[in-house]
């Protein structure tokens with residue numbers, strides 16, 4: 001990647017899964033970036049629901065991405081990812097679908113949307129009812145856990161097609177980057193990987209990649225808010 005590219009700014013949080021996807025994409029694309037950490041809550045200067053961050057993302061969630069090379073500000077991990085792909089991976093060789101046919105593109109998008117609209121939110125709600133809801137709500141927890149498990153069994157079926165190498169045939173794409181941080185946090189939702197051996201194998205492979213390791217290291221070492 002050309003050295004005249006100015007560093008992008010990734011807005012992140014220490015534990016949330018969504019910013020990691022974008023850090024990983026920046027690593028795969030070999031783009032320079034700095035990380036600005038935020039805390040949850042509404043502290044005006046430091047919080048994702050505070051005035052300073054709401055100027056960047058009125059939805060008050062991370063990730064957000066600022067690109068001084070183009071002036072673009074993005075939020076929602078799907079929008080950040082697709083921005084990076086369009087601008088910095090024009091031929092799609094690094095993160096795009098491996099095939100160029102319409103079915104390849106649809107396959108890419110359906111797994112991307114499955115994570116963004118289903119596995120991620122179901123896991124997020126399971127986590128909420130397990131760890132944060134102020135009153136015990138066993139029905140809600142059961143519902144979201146069942147849905148999360150259902151997503152894992154669907155992912156297991158898909159990963160079997162590549163023997164756990166990548167979610168889509170042909171190698172790692174942005175789709176794998178979307179799934180990795182959610183699946184890595186499976187034990188926080190108390191989802192065991194024992195029934196999903198191919199998911200487990202894929203996760204081990206993902207977490208051995210230097211780009212993934214660098215993304216986690218940089219978020220861990222970024223200055224605290």
Ligand SMILES: N[C@@H](CCC(=O)N[C@@H](CS)C(=O)NCC(=O)O)C(=O)O
Pocket residue numbers: 013015016017018019040041048049060061062063075076077078116
């Ligand atoms: N759909 C959004 C979800 C973003 C999201 O929920 N981010 C979490 C951290 S992983 C967050 O900022 N939570 C703060 C809050 O809920 O106040 C995306 O994919 O970017």
